[in-house]
Amino acid sequence: xxxxxxxxxxxxxASLSTFGIVxxxxxxxxxxxxxxxxxxxxxxxxxxxxGGPNYFHNISRIKYWDRISQASRATNFAWWDSTGTVHEMYxxxxxxxxxxxxxxxxxxAVSQLAVLDSIRSLGDTNYLIIAVAMREKQTEGNAIPxxxxxxxxxxxxYQILVGSRDFGFTYGGIxxxxxxxxxxxxxxxxxxxxxxxxxxxxxxxxxKAESLP
Numbered sequence: 001x002x003x004x005x006x007x008x009x010x011x012x013x014a015s016l017s018t019f020g021i022v023x024x025x026x027x028x029x030x031x032x033x034x035x036x037x038x039x040x041x042x043x044x045x046x047x048x049x050x051g052g053p054n055y056f057h058n059i060s061r062i063k064y065w066d067r068i069s070q071a072s073r074a075t076n077f078a079w080w081d082s083t084g085t086v087h088e089m090y091x092x093x094x095x096x097x098x099x100x101x102x103x104x105x106x107x108x109a110v111s112q113l114a115v116l117d118s119i120r121s122l123g124d125t126n127y128l129i130i131a132v133a134m135r136e137k138q139t140e141g142n143a144i145p146x147x148x149x150x151x152x153x154x155x156x157x158y159q160i161l162v163g164s165r166d167f168g169f170t171y172g173g174i175x176x177x178x179x180x181x182x183x184x185x186x187x188x189x190x191x192x193x194x195x196x197x198x199x200x201x202x203x204x205x206x207x208k209a210e211s212l213p
Contacts, residue, residue: 055080059147061162062132065170074099074183075170079130079161089130090187096127096209097183098202101163101174103134104150108196112178113156115199119206120158126210131156132163134174184212 054061063086065077074097078088089097100116102109116129136143143162151160168174171181182191182205190212191205 053142053144055082055084056144056148057082058151058157059144059160059162061144062164062167065167067170073187074181074189076187077161077167077170079159081159092128093185094126096185096206097181097187098127098129098206099171099181099183100129100131101134101168101171101177101179102131103177104136104147106177109178110154112180112196113154115197115202116158117156118199119202124206127206129158130161131158132161132167134163134168134177136162182206182209184209186213188212 054063058081060079060081063078063080066075074089076088076090078086080086098116098119100112102113104110113131116131120129133143133147137146139145147160147162150156163174171179176194178193178196180193180197180202181189182202184190190209193201193205197205
């Protein structure tokens with residue numbers, strides 16, 4: 001829930017002695033009127049993921065990403081698949097990419113994953129779904145085992161990556177989950193959904209992206 005804060009300053013003069021006047025400044029923080037735009041989820045701080053394997057089943061760390069990318073193009077990045085083979089997003093030049101940032105600690109984000117799976121089950125092979133988990137809890141310094149348990153419990157078949165704040169910055173900073181980017185074959189972001197997107201919204205965005213060169 002967004003909240004706009006306004007600062008109101010109150011100043012009053014108080015004569016403390018015959019030698020001078022002291023200006024006392026009292027600062028009061030007041031809440032201004034606000035409107036509900038979207039819900040921002042702030043998970044607890046966790047340590048940097050630094051231990052354990054780089055990949056397990058369909059869960060993987062992000063091996064690397066482009067530090068410098070054209071402003072008009074989505075950032076390229078790489079990951080390991082379940083066999084240890086490294087893939088890059090740009091390898092899938094013939095597919096639209098649905099890149100979803102989520103958190104297992106967010107109920108709307110988990111619901112968004114279910115929507116993505118329902119779209120995947122329709123059988124359209126012209127797009128690739130990749131989910132990026134943000135600020136996840138860890139087991140012995142590694143986020144992959146709990147994410148693998150989560151993926152199995154929710155029967156998620158597509159690739160899940162362990163995200164980071166730095167990686168999120170390459171996509172403008174991820175302040176809200178779920179956040180979903182629909183990326184064309186030329187790796188331009190055609191639609192962005194900050195917050196939960198319905199099945200109809202995502203289908204329309206995918207159809208739009210598939211129609212673009």
